[in-house]
Amino acid sequence: MTTPDQSKVTVEFCGEWYEVPRDRPFGIGRDADLEVDANPFLHRRLLEIGCINDMWLLTNVGSRLAVTVTDRGGRMHSWLAPGARLPLVFEQTVVVFSAGPTTYEVNVHLSEPLFGELGGQTSSGQTTIGMTEFTESQKLIMVVLAEPMLLRDGSGRSDVPTNTKAAERLGWALTRFNRKLDNVCDKLDRAGVKGLRGAPGDHAMNRRARLVEYAIAARLVTRADLALLDQPQEA
Known part of the structure; x- marks a missing residue:
């Protein structure tokens, strides 16, 4: 059975890939490991990904902006407020956030997910x-x-x-x-x-x-x- 301490996390943004170190938090923001944009509405450091007690966690370290977190299919979604943290358990987690009039999407990939894909989607028109x-x-x-x-x-x-x-x-x-x-x-x-x-x-x-x-x-x-x-x- 795969254990969390065997997993690796990579982050993808605009075609660029970043490997997240296990020994320190990986920052995402205006002035961080992943420099998203020079947008003045964006926190210098909005998000951190870190490994705590063999569990990968996504933490909102900002003071004003909340972010939306979903699985790849959009069937699970969570509102991550400032100060909140969420475990990374899916193969791909989609992180979307807005700063001023601009919206961003960052994809977080877990090499050994704790959970597989959620069930398929159906559509009835509306x-x-x-x-x-x-x-x-x-x-x-x-x-x-x-x-x-x-x-x-x-x-x-x-x-x-x-x-x-x-x-x-x-x-x-x-x-x-x-x-x-x-x-x-x-x-x-x-x-x-x-x-x-x-x-x-x-x-x-x-x-x-x-x-x-x-x-x-x-x-x-x-x-x-x-x-x-x-x-x-x-x-």
Whole structure:
């Protein structure tokens, strides 16, 4: 039987691979072992991967930003708040986080996973999460905001479009787009998704970036959904 102390962890970002040492924490952030971006909204050191008591752990060492962690298929997802840690147990763990208007994806690979792939996904037409269903227009909201991230080659970064740009992309009136966006965020908030109901002083871009972060990580939208944007839309 494989034991955790035999496993190795590698991190992939934008086609670059990094092997995580066992004798010290591996940092991810603006100024860390993995330098994600010079984005001033990003912590100098947001995440750490380390081996403690023969268990690989992912820790959010930032003070403000939370991250979304999922398995490769998006069937398990967790909200990792500042100060929280999570064991790495899958062959591939997808880590998605937003800083300002930009969303990033980092893939963490475990050579000897404690758990195998989760069961296959099925689709019945409408997008669902728990007991929440999304209409076609609500699905379009998520796709159009996530379009830059879905178009990227491999993992990396994307800037989330403004409401005005997204509405123009769909050919919708801005008021209709804003109303639909409110509906999507309200549904996900009721389903327990954090960060979509803005607190006083929060910027609208934070809500859009968080929506993209969650939709990508939970596989509510995929690259295959981009074809929906080329279909005729009602104004």
